[in-house]
Amino acid sequence: MTWHVSPELVASYRDSASSDAASHSLELHLVECEPCRRIAAGAVESGRRDRIWAGISETVDMPKARWLEEALRRFGVNAHIARLIAMTPSVQPSWLLAVATILALAAVAASSLGPIPFLVVAPLVPVVGVAIAFGHPIDPVHEIGVASPTGGFRLVLIRASAVLMASIAISVLPGLFLREFRWMVVWLLPALVCTLLVLVISTFTHLSTAAVVVSLLWVAGVTATELAASTPVASFVGPAQLIFAGAVLGLLALLLWRRTSFERIAGR
């Protein structure tokens, strides 16, 4: 390119005094030309540049997101994926603490109400977690999802697995209040079923709608089973676990079949 901008042109552009043609040319030229950009940088006072930067640097040193990301990378997780996971809202300490508190209350209540409250709530944790993980309006992954070489489906799987694992990990401690070990594990398959079901339904409709639908189905299903069955906690023991296992396989197949629709979903 032989044409370059002069400080005078930049000044008149800044003061909105340049013509349309000159402004258009300057804008397109600055995108391509590093030396001319330096001229433009001089037209913005350094005090203003520093003030803007102060706001950026606050966000850039995000200690919370960083420790998790560093930890994941130390365990050999790819840097790009570690960042995806660390930025998921529903694996942040604040969210996990809230979840642990609710589960602990449900677990403590088990001594008088039985394990059902805990067993109903625990599988819904990853369901809500997944909805939050992709539904946040200023979620940066919105953009990564659109422009990611990883592709929508892998992105969804990575995030959903991270949410699922975090949810299960955080449920261990409150689960100790249950006294009986089996109540700590019988909800794991249901949790997987609910999460997979949310993902499958989300290929047809909005993710948050899917989460609400699945939550209602789950609560209604358990309530109906408990009312109809002759033994307590029938929704979680014996043949119920076989049904859950079958549902996991079926839903996995469905999810694979519907995977192309995630290329658009990641941005929702």
Added chain:
Amino acid sequence: MGVDQRDLEASSDEELLVLIADRSGEALRELYERHVGWLVLRLMRRCSDREVVDEVVQDTFMGVWRNAAGFRGEGPVAAWIWGIGIRRLVERFRRRPVPTRGWDSSGAQSSAEEMVLLGVEHGDLAAAMDGLSPELRAVLRATVLDGLTTREAAVLLGIPQGTVKSRMRRARRELREALA
């Protein structure tokens, strides 16, 4: 993260983005210093509110910080940054309308790039552009030069989508007639 300042200064924009994707705050700072100037000026030509522009610039570089790994090396880094910036500005308008700016209409001529973009032959285009009203030119600028969709242009200019479309049609028709 232990990167020498001199190395950063010698790095290309693309190399800085790789470092930023690797969470180097120093690399982001270097990229910021290189690009903040033109970005502020260009945004100020679209929105006269300084505070809003400063906010949008912050949002833009936070977007760069988060999405550096998403840069695919298509075209210059500055164009990629502008793509983020102009969309942040549109988002900002969507939340709360702020005063925007049209181009001033004095002595308009068209740049060579725009002629190519519009797909018309050289020649009387400058005169034809001159004949357009400022409203029509503002729509052309938002859609052709800023690369916005009809919906985004509507938000940026504070007019309904249908108006953007009809103005685009009118601008095209007027240009065609003037060039015929």
